[in-house]
Amino acid sequence: MADITRDDVAHVARLARIELTDEELDTFTGQLAKVLQHARDVEALDVSDVPPTAHPYPLQNVLRPDEVQPSLPRDEVLACAPAVEDDMFRVPPALGEAP
């Protein structure tokens, strides 16, 4: 597989909602390319007949009785937030227009 490009890095940065300067873009591209080069040993393995492991411990669905349990007090949770209004998290306009 081809090396990761500057455009690829710009794309994943956008997906991850991280802004990069031109200089950072150059640095990260080189660094990520080097790490992915190292991962070539894994990429080159033929493991098509090996099942994937997502988790080391074979857990089935973990369920509990459907009983109401105490949850965190709303005021304490809201007190952690940068901005709150009417018991809700307040954010800037989602669609670019003032409410």
Added chain:
Amino acid sequence: MSDAPDTPENVAATPGMTAHHIAAAVRNGARQAVDVLDDHLARIDRLEEHVHAFNLVMVDEAREAALAIDRRVVAGEDPGPLAGVPIALKDNMCTRGVPTTCSSKVLEGWRPPYDATVVEKLRAAGAVVVGKTNLDEFAMGSSTENSAFGPTRNPHALDRVPGGSSGGSAAAVAAGFVPLAIGSDTGGSIRQPAALCGVVGAKPTYGAVSRYGLVAFASSLDQIGPFAADVADAALLMEVIAGHDPRDATSIPEPFPHLAPSLDRGVEGLRIGLVSELTEADGIEYEVSDRVREAAAALEKAGAVVEEVSVPSTMYGLSAYYLIAPAEASSNLARYDGVRFGLRVDGDTTGDMYDHTRTAGLGAEVKRRIMLGTYALSAGYYDAFYGKAQRVRTLILRDFEAAYERFDVLLSPTSPCTAFPFGAKSTDPLTMYLNDVCTVPSSLAGHPAMSVPFGVGAAGLPVGVQVLAPVLKDDLMFRVAAAIEAAAP
């Protein structure tokens, strides 16, 4: 507590009062928890400026907790197995009302509204929490140089790193600030700093300790574990923090093995395999592999059967780890968006606010791993990278399974090298990642593994031997670690 000469180069503590001794003395009224605390706070006060093990020292809270322990003793109650023992928590464990930063600007000032399960268990056992220790931001790193609040220095050599990511916890124990500390280990973040700081550090079987309240990095790998100055103290702490927790769906329902009774059983008749790939790999320094072979020889002399064993797929562990862990991190760290807690940098729209908050709040290594993970999971690359890495994880599990048919436990170095100078590896991420080559295989397998000090390298710096064991054979692992400790030079 006895002190080493406090030169500006070395502030490591000579062995002082163990957690066992403190708890016994506090429980029978021979010592007051508050006096024990004051001794430790005095040492912190004197030497912390050289080490920077802590993000926060909780003087008032700790004194209140110690006084409460003493009142219980006077009232004839038993405060528990860690009565009056000062303990430090890696600053990615949630503490109710007390700042929990993960050494990141994005969480600066955040005070969690709840305690992690491990914190509840420690308090219930009578431990006195004295502070929150420094780490590589969000536990991503192997030197504690990635902290937004500055690096921690190795107590054995202040111009060198303590390892990471739990560098603050390892250094706090090595400097004699606390007899016990808690860390988290995703790919070696307890074991490697333990090795570099000359203390004991254990990553138990995945799921043995509840992750509720541990700030997530890579959820299928993250595990909480103990640091201590000796194996018996590490076992004592491990037994307190282990156990099923309904609030962590990945915590193991089976009972955790009792550790204390196995510590003095010796290794007579045990089959111990020295993992060739991890002992001879490129980049493993002779000053480390020589000590590991000496430890193996000492175990043989103590009656164990020791042979070299090949576990071939461990060679792919590092590559698989650096695809899987970033992939999980890219998902877990999506929550730092400025909406519900922590830093917010405003913008004209919600999207702008996300961008500005994450750009200003996250450090370079965290951004690097988020982007690496996003790439490994993205359309067109998923099968080649993340998918392949998951299949390699199966290969590693199979190879370990085969090795454990012939051997009870395995041995390897913990870290390829002893403590390195600041800046030596921080300019090139891959060079830093290579530090984790010996520790990631057990992480991917969910197996227990621990580091125990065994001698020193050329510059007189500590070397750690890693003991690896199968799932829920933590008792066997501690037993072999105790034998290595007993034979250490």
